[in-house]
Amino acid sequence: MEQNANSTNQEYIEKAETVAGEYFKQGLNCAECVFQSCLDMQNINLPKEVISLASGFGGGMGQTRNTCGAITGAILALSALKGRNPFEKETPKERIQQIQQVYIPFKEMVQEIEQQYGTLICKELSAPHGDFAGKERKKNCKQIISYCAGLVAKYAEQNS
8 A cells, every 4th residue: 555655656656846947948947837836736726826835936036146045945845834913823933833844845855855966055056057048957957856846745744
């Protein structure tokens, strides 16, 4: 039975990867791809305009090539699923205690990405692939986008 669940989870992760990659082909930026694939896959009931929240994270945050947009998009996507409403807690102390638990899957996901690629920085991820506007860099980014979307799917399923 566990084998079947693992197979289903893997299929779900692979579908998330594919959906995100297709959005990249449609002209969405890296952060938008990961975020929108999560919205689609998780059937999150948010207005379609919410995608605009991810726009500024593309290209390593406003095309500054700092923190990779696929990673920030993954954080945004996982936040839509596992984020908190801090106002459910009455005191600052309760809110601080609550956030420590909330951070756990985000931290683990980011650490997994950094372990996979050795960096979280867009310019370091893209530099080995030539010109930023080039085909090889875009191919690399599409792979990272897909990987990050798959991780969102993985972490969304954990401890649900």
